[in-house]
Amino acid sequence: MTNAGVHEKGTFNVQDAINNIKKDPNYPKAGAITLFIGVVRGETSEGEKVEKLEMEAYEEKANQVLTKISDDLTKKPGIVNVQIHHLLGEFSVGEELVYVVVAGSHRTDLFPVLREAVERYKSEAPVFKKEYITSKQGSAAGYWVSEKETATKQEVQK
Numbered sequence: 001m002t003n004a005g006v007h008e009k010g011t012f013n014v015q016d017a018i019n020n021i022k023k024d025p026n027y028p029k030a031g032a033i034t035l036f037i038g039v040v041r042g043e044t045s046e047g048e049k050v051e052k053l054e055m056e057a058y059e060e061k062a063n064q065v066l067t068k069i070s071d072d073l074t075k076k077p078g079i080v081n082v083q084i085h086h087l088l089g090e091f092s093v094g095e096e097l098v099y100v101v102v103a104g105s106h107r108t109d110l111f112p113v114l115r116e117a118v119e120r121y122k123s124e125a126p127v128f129k130k131e132y133i134t135s136k137q138g139s140a141a142g143y144w145v146s147e148k149e150t151a152t153k154q155e156v157q158k
Contacts, residue, residue: 003067003082004066004067004069004083004085005066005067005085006066006086006087007085007087008088009090010089012099017035018033020083020101021033021080021101026080030080030081030103031104031105032103032107033101033110034101034114035099037098040052040092040093040094040095040097044131044133048136050093051133052132053097053131053132054091055086055091055127056088056127057127058126062086062125066086066125069084069117069120069125070083073117079113080105082100082101082102083100084098085100085101086125100114100117102114128144129145130143131143
């Protein structure tokens with residue numbers, strides 16, 4: 001059972017994440033499962049059209065960080081299991097990128113932990129996103145999202 005980690009696109013899906021939760025020996029203590037599915041948004045916050053994304057990771061460290069977050073949050077009261085699975089590769093608009101699954105005794109225990117898991121993986125895991133966009137003026141560009149505010153967008157061919 002893989003509790004957390006990065007996976008190449010096509011090798012892991014939402015049903016795998018749910019099945020993993022159900023394999024946990026403590027699963028019979030669960031009364032609910034919550035699920036967050038992150039997908040590729042078709043527009044940037046500046047209104048530019050997203051053509052595609054590339055997701056990369058420092059895989060060994062990402063697996064460690066995602067596992068640590070999952071283990072930390074699984075220790076919270078009422079929580080049975082937390083899993084974070086991030087996909088890597090090239091993605092089109094609307095495709096799934098990440099699954100965060102939380103199983104617990106009561107629904108009221110789950111939502112705060114789900115939110116914390118999402119916020120933590122986004123800020124702690126070494127997973128990197130490159131956006132390929134078309135600007136409002138029609139020019140194509142690609143940039144690593146972390147570079148967005150500190151570097152000039154580099155022109156790339158579609």
